[in-house]
Amino acid sequence: MTLTVAVQMDPLESINIAGDSSFALMLAAQQRGHRVFHYAAEDLNWSDGHLWTRAHPVTVQRVVGDHFRFGEPVRLDLGEEADVVLMRQDPPFDLGYITATHLLERIADRTLVVNDPASVRNAPEKVFVLDYARFMPPTLVTRSLDEARAFLKRHGAIVVKPLHGNGGKAIFRVGAEGENLSALIEVFNNMWREPHMVQAFLPTVAKGDKRIVLVDGEVAGAINRLPSEGEFRSNLAVGGSAEKTELTPREREICAALGPELKRRGLLFVGIDVIGGEWLTEINVTSPTGIVAIERFDGTDVAGMIWDAIERKLGRGGIGA
Template sequence: MNLLFIADPLESFKIKKDSTLAMMRVAQEAGHHLWFCESRNILWKENLVVADCQSLLIKPSSTSWFELGASEARALNSFSAILMRTDPPFDIEYLNTTWLLSAAVRQGAKVFNEPAAVREHSEKLAITEFPDLIPPTLVTRELGAVEAFHKIHQDIVIKPLDGMGGMGVFRVGPDGLNLASIVETLGENGARTLMIQRFLPEIAQGDKRVLLIGGEVVPYALARIPQGSEIRGNLAAGGKGVAMLLTETEKRIAEKLAPILYQRGLFLVGLDLIGGFLTEINVTSPTCFVEITEQSSFDVPQFWLKALEKAVS
């Protein structure tokens, strides 16, 4: 297969734990041909969606770990599969890329995840489709609504809808200290919508990342455990990642959502669960392949590749 990875600059990869790099390595080892470009390199040209891309060779060196070929313009529908692995934020330029990728899909390209499905599933708001699985949740721009929610639940977490890696997440306890200031700052005085949830003390045991690949559930989750006084388990916020077998509750939730999301074109999904509650549905560039593989008997990149080969065939 010829696989095009649309990703962030290769120089920015954290090579010891980057899931996209793990995908690239396993695909190359299986004999597939790799290509690379950034989202800025996708364009509409002569009535085709084209990538100004380069062939990519992954090398064993930990310093100079990749080699790129000469740039060439190739129609997206000439690739066996296109993997959209650009990190959020999900801003207007990310949207523009998905619209171009949707045009490529109409021309016969196979894009994973399907761009229309990515647009339809806000990583924060998508959980509202499954209210029986989520903690008490409020979505609002209004300070008064947040204050009323806090009065009921006492201990809450406030986060922006477009954050990633735990960025901009605040906890407000029973004393309500700085509640108005946090809402006004994060919400830019009512200009931005926020998500507020009841604080889940089970975060101490980890914010679990559960991977769904090709409509199937990876049997191990990565518990991202907060360290010290931190409330965020995100690895980017200093959380410790520990691979764990799914609990029965986590397995039940994952098995319920996996076929639904896959049928919509979401080939790779990262569910976030705390204490058996669904808190996010990640569809842009889910991670944790390397950590789960290194700490368990389950090879996530191989599982991903077999599912991709099946989806493309």
């Protein structure tokens, strides 16, 4: 089966091919003989029931500084000419991102969009996870300084982060004495109109923050991300390092609880974050990462597993199959 694959993502010039999951997916698609096109979300157009974009046919190779070649751009009708769209642009999860999901939703009955655009829109990372509060650390969603102070008093040190942030950006630890909490909430309220997430600080984060990847609801692999010296954030994007890991019984329980719902929603490629082997903090559905590190440590071809799942869905003759 030869597929036409349209990848909606950020500029290829800016990616780090050593760890970029979107690049790994493109490389795996190419190795299977699929035709790959690249375009940016802002290039989407809709008229008379058709959604199209200016897209470049692209070939990729794992050569730093020479990792892609564009062909001449074409007008690609995503509903008529593409078999699958990979929605892989990075957050912020802003109105531009949300609008792209609305546009892609209009072709989702004809073209497989991964992940399902309506489900992506309705499952932002730090909001969808609230459905599984029984697995989460103590959590507060608020804009209120008084509520944040009361939460701090109950739980000691806390972490404050934007509700729609990504990549470990703008995450702050506030000690039990509450130093700078009022100034921090003031800054957050000035920067963002939505509420913010406040959580009890988990000292076990020093032992790592595990990224577990699920493909079509099933566990595909995991890595443990460790914070660098003097840092409590373990995201690879802010200097964390990765190591080989195994799942704890609690993490398997979490995955078993999430898996059927992820599959039902059409969230085919998902990365969840678990601290200390037991505390679920995020369900990443917009542009999950981690598959390159998993392959490096475990030899698991997660990109291949994702393409197997896509091909099964299309081969069974049903976008919703």
